[in-house]
């Protein structure tokens with residue numbers, strides 16, 4: 001069930017009126033639905049309920065502390081890519097022993113932090129990183145649980161910028177080097193081999209690339225077993241897509257059932273790292289029309305939200321639905337919805353048929369993932385506020401940035 005629906009011709013966020021929220025908290029504004037976040041997480045967890053598993057929500061999709069806390073309370077694990085994300089998980093009440101640490105460039109300080117907190121597993125992405133992690137662990141008198149991220153060289157069929165499982169991408173260890181690096185990991189005193197990991201890309205709408213990757217990874221796991229290297233878990237990564245427009249990605253139950261079937265009775269624990277599938281449709285981005293302008297063939301709606309708040313349309317030419325918070329009767333016009341940033345590429349959507357007036361609120365749907373987390377202060381614009389609705393209640397979970405925060409920490413020369 002969608003928790004952002006019209007009621008009496010007004011957009012609601014759960015049981016709250018979006019227009020009222022926009023007036024109370026100001027725009028641009030991110031609004032998340034707690035019920036949707038919980039529903040999406042449970043959909044994943046239920047899909048593998050009969051198999052040993054851990055759902056590690058990918059923090060990069062939406063790292064607001066309240067969002068992480070909602071998921072931590074459900075018992076979620078977390079997939080992190082930095083010390084910053086790890087500290088957010090801890091602040092939000094997440095368990096370090098359910099954290100997997102992905103990323104190609106972990107620093108020594110981040111390794112130390114994660115070892116001292118006792119995370120579930122490091123997803124190691126290169127031979128060089130493996131050696132570094134071993135040194136750090138030995139120095140601290142610890143043994144690091146490791147999984148090697150192997151690049152299965154499959155085409156995820158997604159946008160090139162968010163495809164990660166091809167040989168030409170920077171991620172993971174090449175399949176033909178994997179066995180030797182596993183053997184090396186197995187011989188190092190500071191490491192304990194736990195798993196195998198892959199992640200082939202984001203916003204996948206077909207199941208086949210996941211299955212192709214899985215076949216290659218399972219064949220590797222079987223070869224490792226022959227060498228006496230026993231793998232406890234298989235981390236399948238994230239990447240399950242969502243509906244932005246008319247895509248029909250598999251639902252988590254269909255996706256998980258297909259993976260479980262491929263597993264063929266192997267007693268491997270499965271780790272999932274979904275980000276977008278949990279957070280994207282749990283959020284909207286609300287912006288207000290500042291000015292309408294146009295000429296005989298082009299109409300622009302200048303809104304107070306911009307590419308610094310929501311960069312997906314500019315960066316990936318991503319299409320996200322833009323809907324009026326209070327739809328008007330009457331004729332529509334073809335608008336480009338553009339922000340105040342001084343870039344031609346600053347748009348939230350192009351060619352949208354809408355009936356607009358100055359002061360109207362618009363909602364950009366599916367903005368709960370890779371929205372706020374990718375925002376910036378470009379043009380010295382303060383970051384938007386974030387709120388979470390929970391039934392008829394709304395909670396401010398991050399205040400709009402104040403102008404003075406934009407230069408905090410910067411110093412004049414003496």
Ligand SMILES: Cc1ncc(COP(=O)(O)O)c(C=O)c1O
Nearest residue numbers: 058199202238239273274275276
């Ligand atoms: C290693 C890893 N895990 C999980 C994710 C989450 O991906 P998604 O939000 O597509 O589920 C990503 C991002 O693509 C990633 O790089």
Ligand SMILES: N[C@@H](CCCC[NH3+])C(=O)O
Nearest residue numbers: 060162202203312369370
């Ligand atoms: N930020 C991307 C997804 C990247 C996933 C991170 N590995 C998006 O908005 O679609």
